[in-house]
Amino acid sequence: MPHLNSRLQGFGTTIFAQMSALAVQTGAINLGQGFPDSDGPTEVSEAAIDAIRAGHNQYPPGPGIPELRQAISRHQKRFYGLDFDTEREVLVTAGATEALAAALIALCEIGDEVVTFEPWYDSYGAGISMAGAFKRVVTLRPPDYSFDPVELRRAITAKTRLILLNTPHNPTGKVFSREELELIAELCIEHDLIAVTDEVYEHLTFDGEHIPLASLPGMAERTVTISSGGKTFSFTGWKIGWACAPAPLLDAVRTAKQFLTYVNGAPFQYAIAVGLDLPDSFFTEFHDDMAAKRRRLCDGLAAAGFEVFEPQGTYFVNTDIRPLVGDDMDGVEFCLALPERAGVVAVPAQVFYDNTHEGQHLVRFTFCKQLDVIDAACERLAVLSS
Ligand code: PMP
Numbered sequence: 001m002p003h004l005n006s007r008l009q010g011f012g013t014t015i016f017a018q019m020s021a022l023a024v025q026t027g028a029i030n031l032g033q034g035f036p037d038s039d040g041p042t043e044v045s046e047a048a049i050d051a052i053r054a055g056h057n058q059y060p061p062g063p064g065i066p067e068l069r070q071a072i073s074r075h076q077k078r079f080y081g082l083d084f085d086t087e088r089e090v091l092v093t094a095g096a097t098e099a100l101a102a103a104l105i106a107l108c109e110i111g112d113e114v115v116t117f118e119p120w121y122d123s124y125g126a127g128i129s130m131a132g133a134f135k136r137v138v139t140l141r142p143p144d145y146s147f148d149p150v151e152l153r154r155a156i157t158a159k160t161r162l163i164l165l166n167t168p169h170n171p172t173g174k175v176f177s178r179e180e181l182e183l184i185a186e187l188c189i190e191h192d193l194i195a196v197t198d199e200v201y202e203h204l205t206f207d208g209e210h211i212p213l214a215s216l217p218g219m220a221e222r223t224v225t226i227s228s229g230g231k232t233f234s235f236t237g238w239k240i241g242w243a244c245a246p247a248p249l250l251d252a253v254r255t256a257k258q259f260l261t262y263v264n265g266a267p268f269q270y271a272i273a274v275g276l277d278l279p280d281s282f283f284t285e286f287h288d289d290m291a292a293k294r295r296r297l298c299d300g301l302a303a304a305g306f307e308v309f310e311p312q313g314t315y316f317v318n319t320d321i322r323p324l325v326g327d328d329m330d331g332v333e334f335c336l337a338l339p340e341r342a343g344v345v346a347v348p349a350q351v352f353y354d355n356t357h358e359g360q361h362l363v364r365f366t367f368c369k370q371l372d373v374i375d376a377a378c379e380r381l382a383v384l385s386s
């Protein structure tokens with residue numbers, strides 16, 4: 001791309017956009033991009049409609065409407081016992097994506113390094129580059145997607161500014177354990193690093209427990225905790241996210257955020273505030289519904305001949321395609337051919353690695369779809385082994 005600056009060279013069209021376009025073109029079932037095929041709770045969508053009718057249609061306050069900031073603060077207390085001051089420690093953003101970009105842009109100097117795990121979520125690489133920083137990765141390896149602590153220690157250099165952690169983790173479905181988080185916390189404290197955590201799948205933990213890094217001793221003062229309403233309430237198009245952090249850190253993030261979007265989604269902010277205050281039963285039912293879908297897709301993929309790495313969280317499952325295609329094809333070739341061969345779209349995990357060989361045979365499917373859609377996709381995929 002001749003006009004694209006050097007920092008963004010290589011960041012073409014996102015894999016999600018490419019694969020969703022392929023699904024539309026071919027009429028294949030889309031288990032690629034993670035977006036639910038049914039709406040979230042009616043109370044929440046009704047609250048958005050009510051907010052529009054009530055005239056909440058102009059710029060909301062820069063940090064977000066007070067009702068939502070209060071609801072975010074209550075949510076952090078209710079689920080994790082974390083205290084965030086509504087006025088100074090909670091910032092509403094245009095999805096988790098903007099919170100991540102604002103944090104990276106605000107906190108990194110040009111030339112700083114950001115340590116994160118690969119495979120990474122797609123916006124991390126671009127966000128780090130836009131901040132003028134460099135990514136250093138630690139590889140998560142199947143079947144359990146654990147990492148080598150020595151690799152993590154080695155990734156930290158004198159230039160490291162922050163550790164960017166995603167748990168539950170997309171695309172692997174890994175939920176970082178307390179022991180792993182303790183090691184990350186220890187290294188942050190030892191090297192005086194900031195932690196930025198992406199917790200958008202916080203309510204989708206099936207095995208283990210979601211532990212915010214900010215809840216570990218010594219971490220509250222150095223962590224920016226990021227999440228969003230997209231996954232939890234199944235309204236991914238509304239793009240209401242947030243960052244919570246102690247005031248000195250949040251002030252920095254807010255400064256960058258002001259000049260990215262300034263504000264967004266006034267009526268949806270009211271609606272997500274309603275969502276965050278829903279009773280525990282909503283969160284439990286959402287979790288149980290997704291757990292059933294996880295089971296169905298994992299079983300279907302195994303029956304179709306994939307090696308399945310059962311996720312502990314998120315709504316994604318990774319597979320190794322080698323039992324089906326050997327070493328003849330990598331995941332990218334496999335996914336490009338899959339709509340034609342089986343009428344299904346998936347995402348090659350390889351594109352989320354710096355060390356592409358680590359993910360060459362891995363393909364990600366999402367299960368945030370109706371059970372009959374999952375069943376139909378699995379039936380189609382059965383042709384691969386027949
Ligand atoms: N982080 C991860 C790990 C994600 O999977 C997503 C989902 N798309 C995001 C961030 C972005 O969230 P949002 O849609 O709220 O910007």
Ligand code: GLN
Nearest residue numbers: 016017032033034035170
């Ligand atoms: N988070 C979604 C996924 O991983 C996609 C979001 C997007 O398209 N940017 O599939």
